[in-house]
Amino acid sequence: xRSGIFLAGLFIAALFYPLIFPNLLSIAIYFLLxxxxxxxxDILGGWAGQxxxxxxxxxxxxxxxxxxxxxxxxxxxWWGALAGMAxxxxxAWVWGLVTFRLRGPYFTLSTIAIAEILRLVAIEExxxxxxxxxxxxxxxxxPFGFDLxxxxxxxxxxxxxxxxxxxxxxxxxxxxxxxQMRAVRExxxxxxxxxxxxxxxxxxxxxxxxxxxxxGGAIYGVYLSYLEPHDIFFLPLSVQIALTAIIGGRGTPFGxxxxxxxxxxxxxxxxxxxxxxxxxxxxxxxxxVVIFLPRGLIGSWQHRAxxxxxxxxARG
Amino acid sequence: xxTAVALLQNISGGILIGGVYALVGTGLSLIFGVMRxxxxxxxxxxxxxxxxxxxxxxxFGLEPYLAMLLVAPLGxxxxxSIERLVLSRLVDSPEQSTLLATLGLALILSNALLLLFGxxxxxxxxxxxxxxVNLGRVTLSIPLLLAGFVATMIILALYLFLTKTEPGRAxxxxxxxxxxxxxxxxxxxxxxxxxxxxGSLIAMAAGFVxxxxxxxxxxxxxxxxxxxxxxxxxxxxxxxxxAIGGGLVLGLAEVLGASYLSTGYxxxxxxxxxxxxxxxxxxxxxxxxxxxV
Amino acid sequence: xxxxxxxxxxxVQFGGLVAVNDITLSLDEGEIxxxxxxxxxxxxxxxxxLTGYAPMRRGKVSLFGEDITQLPAFVRARLGIGRTFQIERxxxxxxxxxxxxxxxxxxxxxxxxxxxxxxxxxxxxGIADRAHQPSADLNLAxxxxxxxxxxxxxxxxxxxxxxxxxxxxxxALAEMIGFVRTLTKSGxxxxxxxxxxxxxxxxxxxxxxxxxxxxIAEGSPEQVTNDPKVIEAxxxxxxxxxxR
Numbered sequence: 001x002r003s004g005i006f007l008a009g010l011f012i013a014a015l016f017y018p019l020i021f022p023n024l025l026s027i028a029i030y031f032l033l034x035x036x037x038x039x040x041x042d043i044l045g046g047w048a049g050q051x052x053x054x055x056x057x058x059x060x061x062x063x064x065x066x067x068x069x070x071x072x073x074x075x076x077x078w079w080g081a082l083a084g085m086a087x088x089x090x091x092a093w094v095w096g097l098v099t100f101r102l103r104g105p106y107f108t109l110s111t112i113a114i115a116e117i118l119r120l121v122a123i124e125e126x127x128x129x130x131x132x133x134x135x136x137x138x139x140x141x142x143p144f145g146f147d148l149x150x151x152x153x154x155x156x157x158x159x160x161x162x163x164x165x166x167x168x169x170x171x172x173x174x175x176x177x178x179x180q181m182r183a184v185r186e187x188x189x190x191x192x193x194x195x196x197x198x199x200x201x202x203x204x205x206x207x208x209x210x211x212x213x214x215x216g217g218a219i220y221g222v223y224l225s226y227l228e229p230h231d232i233f234f235l236p237l238s239v240q241i242a243l244t245a246i247i248g249g250r251g252t253p254f255g256x257x258x259x260x261x262x263x264x265x266x267x268x269x270x271x272x273x274x275x276x277x278x279x280x281x282x283x284x285x286x287x288x289v290v291i292f293l294p295r296g297l298i299g300s301w302q303h304r305a306x307x308x309x310x311x312x313x314a315r316g
Numbered sequence: 317x318x319t320a321v322a323l324l325q326n327i328s329g330g331i332l333i334g335g336v337y338a339l340v341g342t343g344l345s346l347i348f349g350v351m352r353x354x355x356x357x358x359x360x361x362x363x364x365x366x367x368x369x370x371x372x373x374x375x376f377g378l379e380p381y382l383a384m385l386l387v388a389p390l391g392x393x394x395x396x397s398i399e400r401l402v403l404s405r406l407v408d409s410p411e412q413s414t415l416l417a418t419l420g421l422a423l424i425l426s427n428a429l430l431l432l433f434g435x436x437x438x439x440x441x442x443x444x445x446x447x448x449v450n451l452g453r454v455t456l457s458i459p460l461l462l463a464g465f466v467a468t469m470i471i472l473a474l475y476l477f478l479t480k481t482e483p484g485r486a487x488x489x490x491x492x493x494x495x496x497x498x499x500x501x502x503x504x505x506x507x508x509x510x511x512x513x514x515g516s517l518i519a520m521a522a523g524f525v526x527x528x529x530x531x532x533x534x535x536x537x538x539x540x541x542x543x544x545x546x547x548x549x550x551x552x553x554x555x556x557x558x559a560i561g562g563g564l565v566l567g568l569a570e571v572l573g574a575s576y577l578s579t580g581y582x583x584x585x586x587x588x589x590x591x592x593x594x595x596x597x598x599x600x601x602x603x604x605x606x607x608x609v
Numbered sequence: 610x611x612x613x614x615x616x617x618x619x620x621v622q623f624g625g626l627v628a629v630n631d632i633t634l635s636l637d638e639g640e641i642x643x644x645x646x647x648x649x650x651x652x653x654x655x656x657x658x659l660t661g662y663a664p665m666r667r668g669k670v671s672l673f674g675e676d677i678t679q680l681p682a683f684v685r686a687r688l689g690i691g692r693t694f695q696i697e698r699x700x701x702x703x704x705x706x707x708x709x710x711x712x713x714x715x716x717x718x719x720x721x722x723x724x725x726x727x728x729x730x731x732x733x734x735g736i737a738d739r740a741h742q743p744s745a746d747l748n749l750a751x752x753x754x755x756x757x758x759x760x761x762x763x764x765x766x767x768x769x770x771x772x773x774x775x776x777x778x779x780x781a782l783a784e785m786i787g788f789v790r791t792l793t794k795s796g797x798x799x800x801x802x803x804x805x806x807x808x809x810x811x812x813x814x815x816x817x818x819x820x821x822x823x824x825i826a827e828g829s830p831e832q833v834t835n836d837p838k839v840i841e842a843x844x845x846x847x848x849x850x851x852x853r
Contacts, residue, residue, distance in 0.1 A: 051412060053419075102594060105354045105415050109545055110594055113587040116542065124580040176714040176723070179703075183711045186700035189662065193694070194712035195686035195763060235538055239419065246416060251702070277430045283423030290417045291405050303743075306704065310741050 003254065007166070014159055018152050025151040029223055031264040032158035033216050038244035038256035039165045040212035045242060046250030047169075047178060048205035049185025050100075051108045054115030056237040058088045058210045060122060062217025063227050064129060067137045076141040077148060081218035085211040092210035096203045112235065119233035134228035137221060154223050161219055162257070165212050170253035181205055182251065213241075236279060243282045247289050249296030258298050321453045326571050328454055332464035334567020336522055339467035340540055341547030341559035342474060343518030349554030350491040350511045353403060354411065356418040359541030360425035361395060361516040365523025366532040367429055373440050373527075380440065381466065384524040388517060395516030399509045407505065422537065429534035437531040445528050463525035470521055471560065474514075478556075487511055491554070519544075539583070546590040552600025561602050565589070611674030613638050613798035614659070614690075614767045619668035621651070621658045621822075628654040630822040632668075636767065638796045641789070643803055643813035643830070647843055651822040652802040653695060653771060659800075660692045660769055661685045672767065687715060691765030693756040695772045695802075699744035705755055706731065706740040712763040730762035735788055750781040757788065768792065770801040774808045786811055806834070818842070 018025060037055065045051050065084030069075040075083075099110045122129045129135060140148045147153060172178040180201050183191035188198045221227055231237075240263075248259020263285070267278045274280055293300040344358045368391060372383025398421060406414045447458040478484040489497040490507045497504050522540075530536070543566065550565050551558025566586045573585035593601060614636045621629040629651040636642045644652050657663035659670055661682030670678050677685055686692075691712075700708050706727060713726040731737040736754040739747065744755060753773055760768055770789070774782055786808050793799060803809050809816060810830045818826040818833050820842040826833045833839050 051415075098591075098595065105411050106594060106598075108412075108415065109354070109549070110591060112542065113546075113591050117584050117587050120581055120584045124578070175720055176718050179707065179711045179714060182703060182707075183700055186702060187698045189682075190694065190698040190700065190759075191711070192662075192682040193660075193686055193692050193763075194759065195683050195715040196711070197681075197683045239423070243416075243419075274427070274431065276435060277427035279423045280427035280431070283420040283427060286420035287402055287417055287424070290409075290413050290420065291402065294409070294413060303702075306743055307746075310704075310743065313741060 004170075007254070011159075011163055018155050022152075025155050027264065027268065029151070029155050029158045031260055032155070032162045033220050033223070034241070034244055034264065035257045035260035036158070036162040036165045036216040037213050037241045038248065038260050039162070039169055039253075040209050040216065041241045042209075042245040042250060042256045043169060043172075043181075043212070044202075044205045044209035045245060046252070046255070047173070047181040047185065048202050049181075049251075050202060050206070051242065051246075052111040052206075052209075053108055053235070053238045053242055054111030055209075055213050055241045056232065056234050057091070057115040057118045058213035059217035059220060059237060059241075060118065060229070060233040061088045061091060061210075062214030063221025063224075063232055064122070064135070065214070066218040066221050067135050067227055068128065070137060070140055071135065074141075076143075077218070077222065078143065081215055084214045084218050088210040088214035089207040092206040093203060095210075096199075096206040100199055100202050112238070115233065115238055116235065119229055119235075122229035122233050129229065132229060134226055137225045137227070140222065148222050149225060154219065158216075158219050158223075161216055165216075166253060166257060168212075173253050177201075177204065185251070240279070240282060243286050245296075247282075247285050247296055249299030249302070252296070252298045252302055255296050255298035259296065262297070322575070325454050326575050327568065328451075328456060329460065330568035330571035331564060332456070332460045332567070333571065334564035335464035335467040336525060336563070337543055337547050337566045338560045338563025339470055339525075340519055340522045340544045341551065341563050342471050342556050343515040343522070344544040345548045345551070345554055345556055345559040346474070346518070347512055347515035348548065349556075350487060351403070351508050352411070353414045353418065353512075355512075355515070356415065356541055357422040357425060357537075358516070358519050358544045359537035359539065360422045360429075361391075361519035361537075362523040362526075362540045363429060363532065363534065363537035364394070364425060365391065365520030366527050366530075366536065367433060367438075367523075368520065369524045369527040370433075370438055370440055370532060379442065380524050380527045381462070384521060388521075391520045392513045392517045396509050396513035398516075399512035403512065404505055404508065407508070422541065426534050426537050433532075433534065435534065437533045439531045440527050442528045457529075459528040463529065466525050467522070470518060471556070474518070475556065483510075543586065546586040549590050550593050550601050552602060555600065555602070558600050558602050562600070565601065611671070612636060613640070613673060614800065615669075615671045615674075616659055617669045619655060619658055619670070620666040621654050621663055622666045628822050629658060629819075632817075632819070632824055634817060636798045636800055638766075638798050639793045640815065641793055641799045641801065641813050643801055643809045643816040644819065645803060645806075645809055645816060645833075646819035646825075649821075650819040650842075652819055654822075655819070656692075656769055656771055656800075656802055660690055686712075686763060686765075689764075689766035690769065691760035691763045691767070692769035693753075693760050693771055693773055695775075697752040697756045699747070699752060699755055699759075701743075701745040703744055704741050705736060705744050705747070705758075708744050708755060709758045709762045712759055715763060726764070727758075727762050730758040733761050733788065733792070734758035735784060750777055750785075753777065753785065754788075757785075761792075765797065767798045767800065770799060770803075772802055772804060774803055774805040777805075782808065810834070 017028060041055050062084035065087055066077050066080035069080040069083060070077055095114060099107055102110055123132050180196050183194060183196055184198045184201045191198055244259040244263055245256040249255025266281045270281060289296055295303050340362060344355055347353055347355050368387045369380040369383050372378045372387055373380060402417055403414060406417055444458045448455050449458060478488055486502045487507055489502055490504045494504050547559055547562035547566050551562030569585040569589060570582050574582040612635045617633050619629055619632045632655055646652055654663055658665045672688055677688060709727040709730050710723055713723040717723040717726060731740055734754045734757040736751055736758055739751060747755060774785055777785060789812055813830050816830050816833045817824060818839050825842055826836045826839045
């Protein structure tokens with residue numbers, strides 16, 4: 001409840017951000033998208049417990065669907081984004097059907113392999129994607145007269161995206177699906193005894209996760225307005241999305257958001273020192289988190305809070 | 317006739333590069349077999365090896381092969397310390413934790429290389445870089461031939477170490493049954509550190525032998541990590557003889573696929589084989605069960 | 610009228626090893642059926658076969674006359690087969706209430722409805738006072754109760770209890786026996802694998818004894834404990850009934 005009020009306050013503050021920092025919009029948009037991706041990733045990786053290192057593929061499908069449909073057929077970007085989401089959900093379904101019999105690290109390895117194959121497809125199948133030379137997004141239909149290439153409009157779109165994803169996850173977490181995902185993560189056999197079909201739950205989680213990542217990908221595509229397979233279907237992007245969520249706290253509604261905030265701020269602080277080597281921060285933080293806070297920042301805090309609350313209630 | 321020669325040419329090239337892949341995979345398989353760690357930083361150690369060769373060559377004007385012998389202790393020490401500092405704390409953690417830790421190590425290593433050496437590709441000139449030798453009508457590049465030869469020698473040395481020496485037996489005992497090894501007085505944590513050092517050193521050696529053939533960039537490691545996984549999964553996780561077979565299969569698949577199917581998908585053939593084996597034959601192409609070391 | 614659960618000619622094989630050989634049993638509503646036998650007799654394997662966790666070589670399982678032989682474990686759970694695990698498996702990252710909520714969601718999609726079912730189950734298993742405790746922190750006796758509560762919040766028609774009493778101290782054992790006894794009043798059928806003879810004698814209406822996958826005796830608790838074949842089977846295992 002208190003965290004709900006806190007987040008509502010944060011959201012309202014975020015509404016005024018472009019008025020206060022009109023020159024710092026790009027980094028803010030990047031933060032919002034990274035937080036949205038990490039939260040989407042967490043549906044599969046945190047709540048359902050299947051660590052994927054291939055989510056850049058969904059960023060790719062979302063952004064390319066929008067770009068190709070808009071560029072070739074003049075289809076409105078919101079339909080393009082929707083198509084990207086549908087395509088991603090379908091992709092996740094097939095992907096999950098094939099790989100969900102693999103457990104733990106082997107599932108993770110398979111996600112890298114599949115995402116890499118999709119990257120090669122995006123490079124090689126130039127008839128569809130214009131290959132390595134990339135694809136420009138130069139004109140888009142304007143909803144209600146808003147110019148989608150305006151950084152402010154992009155900022156608010158990304159903010160809405162993040163709010164929707166975090167809201168959805170927070171809502172799911174309290175309900176049937178959220179608990180079923182956690183059950184599958186903790187113990188598949190035991191979840192079957194509770195009448196849960198683990199494969200079905202993992203598929204739902206994967207499809208949701210993929211589709212929501214693709215939605216962020218579509219916004220990212222407009223933000224970049226130039227897509228190149230090497231940048232979009234990029235293993236380090238997959239790694240970044242996953243580590244953001246894990247550092248922040250897997251399986252918590254606000255952990256990935258906190259992780260994104262920490263990492264974007266840290267990257268800014270160390271920008272001069274590390275320049276292109278900003279993934280160094282991810283590396284250092286994930287090693288520290290794995291050793292000292294295996295549940296992530298918010299996860300560890302929450303873990304302790306539950307115990308404190310119980311201890312207090314037990315005392316009287 | 318021409319096609320037969322081309323095929324022979326391709327096969328010999330595939331076998332030689334496959335030998336290097338086998339070497340990379342052997343290191344990964346050794347680490348997995350003994351420590352049960354899925355090491356995402358393996359390719360990064362290969363990258364470190366490339367840069368060590370560069371530095372050795374630039375600083376002392378050494379042949380990469382000579383430099384290899386000189387800096388090997390340093391490379392071993394780096395990997396050994398990393399194991400002590402990070403992985404040894406995670407011995408009883410879930411597999412996922414060690415996976416994430418090695419992923420973090422990979423990021424740290426590749427970005428440290430980036431900070432130290434910059435993003436631009438670096439090459440090393442050796443006098444025999446473009447030299448070739450003719451066997452009948454098949455032409456072989458000398459650096460590739462050397463690479464294949466040295467890879468074979470190192471794998472042989474590792475095999476002798478594991479089967480014929482006392483420390484090697486301790487390594488195998490640890491791989492077989494860690495608790496049992498503890499009971500007969502083996503310090504398995506020390507074995508882990510040594511094995512990680514050795515496995516990573518093997519990856520660095522692969523980096524050395526590749527240096528005259530490729531150029532070094534800080535991000536070269538990730539691709540090799542993936543190749544190492546392909547090799548070990550093809551051969552059966554944790555099996556060294558499997559890694560040899562897996563390396564050869566990958567080398568041939570890449571070279572033949574690139575020549576006869578499509579060059580652009582060169583890296584995809586291995587990955588597709590990898591997925592197929594993972595899903596259909598998780599014990600690997602050659603093993604009956606999951607063998608260790 | 611069909612029996613609650615019927616199993617005919619169940620055979621389970623692992624490789625060449627026959628773990629369960631041609632077992633037939635039937636269990637009525639409100640009945641408590643005990644499955645006993647020395648270690649390695651195949652009790653848990655039979656259990657797993659009936660609940661859908663071990664593949665059956667031959668045989669047929671039906672629940673209130675409906676053939677469930679081919680159905681996966683989670684579908685059997687939905688149809689009314691509840692079970693506990695010999696090695697308790699709480700969802701460790703969750704609190705006790707949340708653990709019990711998960712099966713309760715099966716028939717009730719709304720959280721408030723599911724919570725009501727979950728609280729009932731917690732009461733029935735005597736662990737409602739620990740509802741908000743993280744399940745990883747429970748002691749053995751409470752983990753067992755949680756295990757029972759999880760199975761109950763599924764609203765099962767047939768309940769499989771796999772060594773629910775093992776390792777409990779005498780007071781906890783007496784309480785657990787009390788919980789199980791009240792369950793059958795509403796018509797629930799209970800099948801229990803149990804080593805603790807006190808629980809078997811006090812609870813079971815009918816007992817089957819397994820040894821090496823074969824049925825060696827069947828009858829009331831008194832009948833089977835006095836059966837020379839049973840005593841011999843246990844002596845061979847040096848794990849005599851009544852020992853505990």
